[in-house]
Amino acid sequence: MPHICGECGKVFHASSYLRRHLRTHSGERPCICKECGKAFLNSSYLRKHLTIHTGDKPYECKECGKAYRRYNLLHDHLKTHTVEKPFECDACGKSFQYFSYLTKHIRIHTGTKPYKCKYCGKDFTTSSSRTEHIRTHTGERPYECTECEKTFTSSSNLIHHVKIHTREKPFVENAGRPTADFTY
Template sequence: MDAGHTPTKAQEMISWPPKQKQPEVSSSDPDLYHCDVCGKDIKYQSSFREHQRIHTGERPYQCKQCCKTFTRCADLIKHRLVHSVRRPHRCKVCGKRFKLQSDLDKHGKVHSDDAPFPCHLCPKRFKRSSCLVKHLRIHTQEKPFACTHCDRRFKWEASVKEHERVHTGERPHQCSQCPKTFTHRSTFLQHQRTHQKYPAFSCKLCSKAFNHKSNLLKHVRALHS
């Protein structure tokens, strides 16, 4: 291009995106593409391009609603359902609806008696492998989730998220009937019972009723044990 010459819009479009390095052909199989970073051989060039993003950190697909980015177009399409109110997949047993077919498939195991994942340390069995993995932490005392603000660790991801609110001051649970907010969902649910017209927990041995289960248990121990 001549010095001082301004490229036309058409020329700019032709030169963008910049040319990428051509994938190397695997030395062991000429029909495969070879990743020179991790040594993996991949069959399709499109899959190879997606694989390269693992190493480069490139996330070219962006959600227009929340700006979250993704490595694969398929992941973006799946993510968009988060912003949709549609739940097209319905359970034929209980009527519960789901956004994703995969979520409906997982839910279907709730209605099945099949529990193919046994714990080798106790008699319990589980319908999902993920539930077995979580259960095993009870035996191993493994705590894989670390607080980002202190040195405490937790068995469950939900537990560390709730704990971190102690540091951040976040109180995401807002009572709809009064201005109170809560850090933990369990405390929030207990508080909601104070607004109920009728107490939720009744003593089976007398007519007394309570808003909190802990108060019912104290009552039973004090008067009926």
């Protein structure tokens, strides 16, 4: 039985998801961080946030020792150790799991941009980057933040935005230069 939001008409398959969604309309954020006072829609967002204060990275790679705050990040990292990459770039030596990945990579060296925007004629190296660009013309924003319902043209922009809610700081100082401290 579907559960429908009376405010915006969104449909949810479970009443618990509807209850959580209703908080986006009411502004209710019942889960509060005792460390900094930031409030969250639900306890799972609060748990993720708490690792920022503790610095806790309980998920460690047994292969190289690198540690992560969340299991899904470790899971993604583990693939870097187990995946065979037989396709090597002659220009720089970088290896790839699939020939198609190597083909896309080679475009960096050759400057080839085979995908053209039908609206403005701009060229792109990948069809996905062209698709993302076309959204600037069409206004399509298919990626939505579950915290505040803001929408984005790309999943990477959404991922970056979500860090605002968790107050995660993806860059750390390294000899005066910021370096990335996260994996997509």
